[in-house]
Amino acid sequence: MRVVVSCSSKFWAFALVEQLEKNGVEVIFFTAYSSIVNPITAKIVKRKDKENIKPETIKTNLLIAFLHKLFRKSPQFVNDIFDLWVASRIKKLDADVFIGWSGMSLNSIKIAKSKGWKTFLERGSTHIEFQNEILQEEYRLRNKNISIRKTTIVKEINEYMLADKIVIPSKIVKKTFVDKGVDTKKLLVNHFGASQFFKKRDSRNNECFRVLYLGPFSIRKGAYYLFEAIQELKSRDIEFWFIGKVEHEVSDLFEELKKIPNVKFFGHVNHYQLSDLIEKCSVAIHPSLEEGQSMVINQVMKVGLPLIATPNSGAEEIVTHSKTGLIIKPKSTTEIVNAVVNLYENKSILHTLTYNVEKLLIEENSWEAYGERYLNFLLNEFK
Secondary structure, rough: OOEEEEOOOOOOOOHHHHHHHHOOOEEEEOOOOOOOOOOOHHHOOOOOOOOOOHHHHEEHHHHHHHHHOOOOOOHHHHHHHHHHHHHHHHOOOOOOOOEEEEOHHHHHHHHHHOOOOOOEEOOOOOHHHHHHHHHHHHHHOOOOOOOHHHHHHHHHHHHHHHEEEEEOHHHHHHHHHHHHHOOOHEEEOOOOOEEEOOOOOOOOOOOOOOEEEEEEEEEOOOOOHHHHHHHHHHHOOEEEEOOOOHHHHHHHHHHHHHHOOEEEEEEOHHHHHHHHOOOOOOOEEEOOOOOOOOHHHOOOOOHOOEEEOOOOOOOHHHEEEOEEEEEEEOHHHHHHHHHHHHHHHHHHHHHHHHHHHHHHOHHHHHHHHHHHHOOOOOOOOOO
């Protein structure tokens, strides 16, 4: 089987390609850049791609890589160029399957289908119309503006219609697609994994009760509700650690949080060094308003942390309420406060959750398991 994979950025594409190759699939991988084959990109991007992928597998376009840097606020413009580039290249190829990321694959899917290939679309978030609706509502509440371009929405919906299969990371995403009229037979659920660089900690954190927020701090991720919860909890002996970029839209919250002594911001931390910080925390929190399945969830649980999260984060794919974490309602400051206080005041509950997480069959939440499930999807198309 020969598979073409197309993704302008990293996302989980490199993990997918690595796993397909491990399973004996011949892959041609189109991406803007890769530190594996374009060492020069290390001068403009800190990213290091440590996945085990054959260099000859990867086809890059450094012009598009530089455009990504120049047009960060206009990703659709760059993704459209990327799509046209890939479409022009695959006209000359022979393959069996095309796998492309949503928002950057419409022209490529058309070419692939004209050649008789099976087409798979990767969508990591909810249906784009649902995503737009829930974000518009929250941004209006905060007197801020957001607008997913109509052309982007139209392009994605056309991709949904044309692709043979849409691969999504959680059941909550599947529900949004079905609610928007997409045939359930077209949808394949395959939750993400965590890399080998996230390892179970040797000992539990006994220093203090420490809550970890890992990932971009943004409105979409529930920043306002977490901010309000920390304001209510700041008098308690609870530390809050933030790892990741603070988006400009919540810079006002960031400035207020910096004034609280038990709040600590680490900023961006290299992916391969995250485990050392995660293991020093007691519990992780992920109060997302809209997401497919945050890869952070697998990462913190693989280290051994229980999780407080909303179902909108995709957490229910691997978190069992009151067994390996606490599932809370989205957009609720009260639920965040109650969940944190519950674990802070009841160490036996925290220890039970932690014990259960550490006993999880982590192999099921690995990229290897993800790759095996994906291979089965592909094989089923050719039965």
